[in-house]
Structures are given as C-alpha cells and as structure tokens.
Amino acid sequence: MVKHAEATEVWVGLTTEEDETVLTVRDNGTGFDPRIVLRRLREGHIGLASHYMRVESAGGRFLIDSSPGAGTTVEVRLPTAAGEEESPEQAPVVP
Ligand SMILES: Nc1ncnc2c1ncn2[C@@H]1O[C@H](COP(=O)(O)OP(=O)(O)OP(=O)(O)O)[C@@H](O)[C@H]1O
Ligand SMILES: [Mg+2]
Structure with a gap:
C-alpha cells in the first residue's frame, strides 16, 4: 500500500466472527484492477x-475489492479452528 496506493489513510480491522477471524485492510489510495495481480505474477512479482x-x-479466503480511483480493501478470512478440519495427515511415526 505504501508502494503503490499513494494513500493518505489506511484502516486496519481485526474481528472474530462465529468461526472465522477477519482481517480488513483498507486504503483511500489509487485503487487498481485486481486482474493486475495475475499479470504481475506472470512477470515474476509474487507480492x-x-x-x-x-x-x-x-483454508481461508483472500478478497481484493478495488477499482481505479476507489481505494482498495483487502479482506482476509481464516477459519478460527484452522488445521483441525483440513490439516494434512500426520506423517507416520516410524519406530
Ligand atoms: N493498495 C494498492 N493500491 C493500488 N494499487 C495496488 C495496491 N496493491 C497492489 N496494487 C497494484 O497491484 C499490482 C500487483 O501487486 P503485487 O504486490 O502483487 O506486485 P508488485 O508490488 O508489483 O511486486 P512485488 O510485490 O513482487 O514487489 C501492483 O503492481 C500495483 O499496480
Ligand atoms: Mg507488492
């Protein structure tokens, strides 16, 4: 956000909902077309x-809400009990 957004304000929120922890980061900067992310990835920028x-x-969700001129909101939703349902099988313990 510092690098691209030219924002004057950034809001950060952290809340818990029933079974999710939700991090919200919002800026009032330039905004962008989220499709840029794929283009930048192909150019080697993995940000x-x-x-x-x-x-x-x-097991979470990473949501970008942005458009040119309208600032950017990124919402990260992670299941609070992450790992209990979707963790990979434990490696067998070899005696
Ligand atoms: N908060 C933001 N406000 C405006 N534009 C943004 C914001 N975040 C990302 N962008 C745009 O999305 C593009 C992709 O961002 P990303 O972090 O994936 O790559 P990068 O910053 O270009 O490269 P890297 O992070 O690898 O140094 C950026 O080049 C920029 O154009
Ligand atoms: Mg980046």
Whole structure:
C-alpha cells in the first residue's frame, strides 16, 4: 500500500466472527484492477499472489475489492479452528 496506493489513510480491522477471524485492510489510495495481480505474477512479482496462496492454502479466503480511483480493501478470512478440519495427515511415526 505504501508502494503503490499513494494513500493518505489506511484502516486496519481485526474481528472474530462465529468461526472465522477477519482481517480488513483498507486504503483511500489509487485503487487498481485486481486482474493486475495475475499479470504481475506472470512477470515474476509474487507480492499479493503469495499472500493469496498462503491464505487460501490455510483454508481461508483472500478478497481484493478495488477499482481505479476507489481505494482498495483487502479482506482476509481464516477459519478460527484452522488445521483441525483440513490439516494434512500426520506423517507416520516410524519406530
Ligand atoms: N493498495 C494498492 N493500491 C493500488 N494499487 C495496488 C495496491 N496493491 C497492489 N496494487 C497494484 O497491484 C499490482 C500487483 O501487486 P503485487 O504486490 O502483487 O506486485 P508488485 O508490488 O508489483 O511486486 P512485488 O510485490 O513482487 O514487489 C501492483 O503492481 C500495483 O499496480
Ligand atoms: Mg507488492
């Protein structure tokens, strides 16, 4: 956000809902077309794409709401009990 958004204000919120922890980061900066993220990834820039993958692979949701001129909101939703339902099988203990 510092690098791209030219924002003058950033809001950060952290709340828990029934079974999710929700992090919201919003700026009043330039905004962008979220499709840019895929383009940048193909050019070797893994910034937002790496955050997206990390959250989604933990069973969460990584949502970008942005458009040029309208600022950016990123919402990260992670299941509070992450790991209990979707954790990979434990490696067998070899005696
Ligand atoms: N908060 C934001 N406000 C405006 N534009 C943004 C914001 N966050 C990202 N962008 C736009 O999305 C593009 C992709 O961001 P991303 O973090 O994936 O890659 P990058 O910052 O270009 O490269 P890297 O993070 O690898 O150094 C950026 O180039 C920028 O154009
Ligand atoms: Mg970046």
